[in-house]
Amino acid sequence: MRKNTIPVAGLSIYDPVHLGIYEDGYGVDIELIWRNILLAGEPGAGKSVGLNNIVAHGALCPDLSLWLFDGKQVELGLWREVADLFVGPDIERALTALERLQAEMDRRYVELDRVRRRKIDRHDPIDVIMVVIDELALFSATMGTKDQQEQFVRLLRDLVARGRAAGIIVVAATQRPSADIIPTSLRDLFGYRMAYRCTTDSSSDIILGRGWAAQGFDASNIAPEERGVALLLAEGGIPRRMKTAYLTDAHIHSLVEYARRIRTRKTA
Numbered sequence: 087m088r089k090n091t092i093p094v095a096g097l098s099i100y101d102p103v104h105l106g107i108y109e110d111g112y113g114v115d116i117e118l119i120w121r122n123i124l125l126a127g128e129p130g131a132g133k134s135v136g137l138n139n140i141v142a143h144g145a146l147c148p149d150l151s152l153w154l155f156d157g158k159q160v161e162l163g164l165w166r167e168v169a170d171l172f173v174g175p176d177i178e179r180a181l182t183a184l185e186r187l188q189a190e191m192d193r194r195y196v197e198l199d200r201v202r203r204r205k206i207d208r209h210d211p212i213d214v215i216m217v218v219i220d221e222l223a224l225f226s227a228t229m230g231t232k233d234q235q236e237q238f239v240r241l242l243r244d245l246v247a248r249g250r251a252a253g254i255i256v257v258a259a260t261q262r263p264s265a266d267i268i269p270t271s272l273r274d275l276f277g278y279r280m281a282y283r284c285t286t287d288s289s290s291d292i293i294l295g296r297g298w299a300a301q302g303f304d305a306s307n308i309a310p311e312e313r314g315v316a317l318l319l320a321e322g323g324i325p326r327r328m329k330t331a332y333l334t335d336a337h338i339h340s341l342v343e344y345a346r347r348i349r350t351r352k353t354a
């Protein structure tokens with residue numbers, strides 16, 4: 087997993103990731119290293135645009151491996167040529183990839199244990215791995231057999247629960263904020279949660295956590311025309327209303343071009 091490039095330009099995944107602006111005008115810059123993020127909301131609310139901001143940062147980091155799982159094939163497709171691994175709507179490939187990640191995570195823990203450390207840091211000669219999954223429900227509830235779906239959820243839960251210290255960041259998006267797709271036990275493992283517009287206050291609570299809607303933090307109050315607006319909850323804080331920065335396809339094409347120059351393509 088070690089990169090053989092010398093980082094001469096670009097960003098680092100140890101730097102904050104820019105996502106947009108809060109309603110008070112301050113920039114939204116989140117530290118994704120050692121954390122996971124969940125983005126959820128109704129179709130067309132702006133999740134893919136949010137994901138693209140995160141993937142863009144990842145693609146511009148020579149110290150990061152980008153593993154993209156795109157159940158819709160085209161949402162993350164523009165990044166394909168700079169991805170270290172791209173899985174389309176194929177549950178078998180998705181399971182194989184998650185098993186590889188799990189094995190890599192275990193290997194990293196053995197190594198951390200050997201050197202008596204608790205987590206990897208920026209001086210370690212290994213890549214952080216960013217695992218991006220869009221649309222979660224396609225892998226966990228739609229494609230494949232029930233056994234495969236359950237295995238997908240088991241593997242994902244393990245990565246979300248244990249991956250952070252080993253330098254594995256999970257970024258997951260779904261347009262189905264329901265208890266079967268985002269069970270509490272999985273939701274609570276995500277340090278950051280972004281609730282885009284939802285149809286009901288209970289869907290909003292499924293994303294952010296129980297009780298937030300009653301306290302006024304309710305993503306069903308986001309108007310349908312407010313695309314890209316979300317409530318962002320960071321570990322231990324209160325949800326804050328924000329708007330995701332907008333990346334057009336033209337922006338993404340030039341970012342891919344730039345990323346290609348600063349990354350070494352390993353697999354595809």
Ligand SMILES: Nc1ncnc2c1ncn2[C@@H]1O[C@H](COP(=O)(O)OP(=O)(O)OP(=O)(O)O)[C@@H](O)[C@H]1O
Nearest residue numbers: 128129130131132133134135261313314330331332
């Ligand atoms: N931050 C933003 N600023 C301006 N427009 C936005 C923003 N985010 C999203 N939009 C608009 O909303 C449209 C839908 O956004 P997006 O594709 O990200 O939604 P989605 O939640 O991923 O939908 P789906 O669940 O169907 O994939 C975009 O094509 C764009 O026109």
